[in-house]
Amino acid sequence: MGLFWLIGQLPWRLLQAIGRGLGRLAWYLAKKRRHIAQTNIRLCFPELTPEEQDELAHRSVISTGEAILEMAGSYNNHRIDLNKNLTVTGMEHIEACQARGEGVLLLGMHFNTLDTCSRMLATLVDIHAVYRPNDNPVIDRLIDRGRRHYVRSTVDRTDIRQMLRLLRSGEIVWYAPDQDYGTAHALFVPFFGIPAATITATSRIAKMGKAAVIPCAHYRLPGGRYEIEFGPALEHFPGGDEAADTARINQTIEHYVRKHPEQYLWVHKRFKHQPEGRPSPYKKL
Template sequence: MDRPRFRAAFFHPRFWLLWCGLGLLWLIVQLPYPVLLRIGRALGALMYRVAGDRRRIAWRNLELCFPEKSVAERKRLHKENFASTGIAFFEMAMSWWWSRSRLAKLAHVEGLEHLKQAQREGKGVILMALHFTTLEIGAALLGQQHTIDGMYREHKNPLFDYIQRRGRERHNLDSLAVERDDVRGMLKLLRAGRAIWYAPDQDYGAKQSVFVPLFGIQAATVTATSKFARLGKALVVPFVQERLADGSGYRLVIQAPLEAFPGETEEADCIRINQWVEQSVRDCPEQYLWAHRRFKTRPPGEPKLYDKRG
């Protein structure tokens, strides 16, 4: 995709309300980081009260994935998850507008040598990530350390799309954005030895998926990770991130490349991926994006797991 460019059309009155909102957000994120964490938690508490559908989806997911927890434990996790989501709103703005030096102070990176080694060997890397609420700021912090390309879906609002893409690329100056459906473009980058952020942990329907266990539930799991690794001759390198509880920033962990991947079958690969997904989520459940119908697609004959309201 081409680099984002500012257009005179963004001064049109239909964008004025968005400009005002962005300006207010820019002012807020100039505040100290500990203050932003507190404001984010307050926003999350408000979202918990008003975002009924998302609240119900998240609660249902917690019921499905943590049946061993008591209702009280799930309620605490539920509220903490919304607090994390509120903080993520300001983390997104931090990644767009904070200076490189200010943002870099929050990074605690482990395992960068795995990406450097792949680069020296000229191998492409599928940076296998998850949809944590810290996704935006994690990508920005890692992008300061190593060039990471990303899959991208254009936003319907062109001004927001410009702000978001420009904000994402300012910490990752050499990165390239690949449209989510541009398989050829992604394979071309992998064969050229580049690293691409890719998250296989959501429900994309049955067409390109197989049903394998996730938290003990048959989940439609995309087979694209195996296909991309095989056709792009790329390594699959797991990557996780977490917001540190002491307020000191973010821990980014680049794990060793998966060995013997892809394996003999796509189903076996998906089982292996979901085992990693489940363990990673269990390590930091309050920061995962639970407001997604992960188990919406069901195997033939199985009942739906979500009601119409979530």
């Protein structure tokens, strides 16, 4: 943790450069994560040639390395004004909900810029971040302390009551349902055309919290710049069909991932759980 703090004091562009170097090194040394990224991209982008798929996986691992170093700076160096390099689009969607006193469930996505752009996002609006506690207590403390510097609060993803209280009070809650949390309270719905175990809570939280669901994507741009993009609130959501609602969430996330696919967290086993009888796609032949 001390080393993480010390690294975070480096100039931002140097942090990014070191992070890219770390990502290039990880491509050769972190073979398990490389295999996961390659498998995900092979499944999700069948229209690409094998060479193009491998190149995309390579860039995604480099982007992940860059994100780790950016995280150190985001958590620990508060002298840096990141917002001077920020472009925001779609803010009017948030403002419209706030004007009505309506709670907002931000549909978060696990891009590699998650922590960096969350810090910038928190300077624009007050947000509460839903998270899954890390299995390692030291890492969990590092992440939670880092995020608490800029979000109003962090909420355990199992604390549905707190999410509902915040939303009904007109607050903004960031919530990302785009990881494989197992098959409990989940349905297999397509993500890039592949069955993915997807938690179904998004529609229930939105309904019970009387909240609008607004997509929130964030990207790293050339020249050290960043972009946060808010999409329009999902219309007629939830629609009453749990499977259709869950599939719609995945379709929405896929739309934003396709804009900068190399920046998505492909090193996560998004398709770890499969319908009964289907083998794991990550098993090496």
